[in-house]
Amino acid sequence: MSNEKGFTLIELLGGLLLFSIVTIAAVSLVVQSMHNSANAEATNSLRNDATYVTQVLRTAYENGTLDGMCLEEEQNNRNDKNYKLKSAENEIKLDLTDQNELLNLQFSYVGSDSNRPDCFNSQSDKQTLQVNFTISRDESESFGSDSYTVDTAFSKIPTEQLTINLQEPIEEPDGDSQIGYCKIVDTEKGFDKEKKNDSVSMYDGDLNYSQSQYASWNQGTYNIVNGNTTFSNNNISIFKDYFKVTKDLSAKGSMDLQNTADVNVDQSTIVNKDLKLLSYASLDTYALKVNNLLRLDENTLLLVHTNLEVGSGGFYSNTTICTGGNSTYNGSMDFHNFSIYKSGGSLNVSNNLNLFKLANLSTVKDMNIGGNVKLENSAKIEVGGSTTIKGGVEVKGSSSIYSKKNIVINGNLLVQEGSILYSDGDIDIKGTVSSDNGAGIICSKGKITINKLNKASGIKILPNNQKCQK
Secondary structure, eight states: OOOOOOOOHHHHHHHHHHHHHHHHHHHHHHHHHHHHHHHHHHHHHHHHHHHHHHHHHHHHHHHTOOTTEEEEEEEOTTSOEEEEEEOSSOEEEEOOOTTEEEEEEEEEOTTOOTTOTTEEOOOOTTOEEEEEEEEEEOTTSTTOOOEEEEEEEEEOOOGGGGOOOOOGGGGOSSSHHHHHHHHHHHHHHTOOOTTSOOOEEEEESOEEEOSSEEEOSSSOOEEEEESOEEEOSSEEEEESOEEEESSOEEESSEEEEETTOEEEEEEEEEESSOEEEESSOEEEEEEEEEEEEEEEESSOEEEESSOEEEEEEEEOSSOEEEESSOEEESSOEEEOTTOEEEESSOEEESSOEEEESSOEEEESSOEEESSOEEEESSOEEEESSOEEESSOEEEOSSOEEEESSOEEESSOEEEBTTOEEEESSOEEEEEEEEOSSSBOEEEESSOEEEEEEOGGGOOEEETTOTTOOO
16 A cells, blocks of 8 residues: 655745745845945945035145036936036036935135125135035935035145245246356355455466475465366375366376365366365366365355266355356265255266255256255255156255256155145156155146055145146
8 A cells, every 4th residue: 555745835934934934035135235326325425525515626726727617417318417516717617426416515704705605706825715516326226325424624725835036037038047046156155266366376278286285374366277287196186276277187196176276178088087076165167077075165166167077976065156158967966055046957976965044946957867856954856857766755844846847757756844846847756655744745836646555654646737827
């Protein structure tokens, strides 16, 4: 006899009921998850749009383009709203996420029009602009409505922080003004000794001097050479004496000018090793080439009417250097303690460039740096052409870099509070931009391109800003 077992009707109904309960619970969880996800996405879109609108308003306010702008809205074919800020001269489109709305935009400031709170019509450099608006989700959405409100204030950067007065020589087409500046310094500091009634030594023809010192320990002697002068000793030191050379001067080894020594060369000066100017010494030459180190210290003066080429340079304690042509450094350059350098042509440095404590460097044409650049303690660089820096840049302690044309920095940039990097052209920074001890300013009359910005730095980035000017 067969003994087969099956489900009873009650068991079958119970199974169906349990399956239905599980199915309904699963569907409910899926629906709830979809609902939560949609709500989270909607909330994120509100916050993102609020951040976006805030940044657009802040940038327009700081750049001076918000003046006269009012909020306008219009409906598109999908019944979504399009928003834009518009004035007679400018228009900024606000691309919000679909179904998001911009509501109750209000500008609050002294002199605002209470009848048109969504218009901004005053540009006072000293005012703070209070901004309020709401980003809302369209209530027709199936998952309900939501909103995100912004209440913030924008403060303008004082104009004086964006202004660095360039000295007139930077605008000259050649190096004559740079040379003129050094001639004024020459007279003021008493370097010119031609009017003194000291003894005179006259040499007709070339002079070859083989000793290690050329010195007058009292008032100094005038040495006039109507020809070339060669110092053949490995090292030559000139003390107090005045030298006038009508042709070329060459030193086979190193040459030191000390204790008010004054050398004037009508043609080229060539130093095979180091050249040092110390203690109110001066050198005035048509062209200069130094194979190793060029060092100036203690109120010294170097005047080169055309081009200068050296290995590396160190300038200290109130030294002044002027060149009428190009300056080329095959090593590094260091400036300290009120040193001034004025180039009538371009400046090319193969390695690093460092300026400290009120050092001032200006060049009429381009500046090209093969290494890093560092400025500290109110140091200043002014470039009449383009600026290209292969390494990184640090601008600290209320220092500044200005370029009349484009600036390209291939490494990282650090700008400390009170310091400025600005250009009348474009700025392109390949590395990371960050700050130190507060945030500085990057300002350009053209566009600013940054590969990577440390958002926590707080640096003020001002592209297309007409207040970024001398």
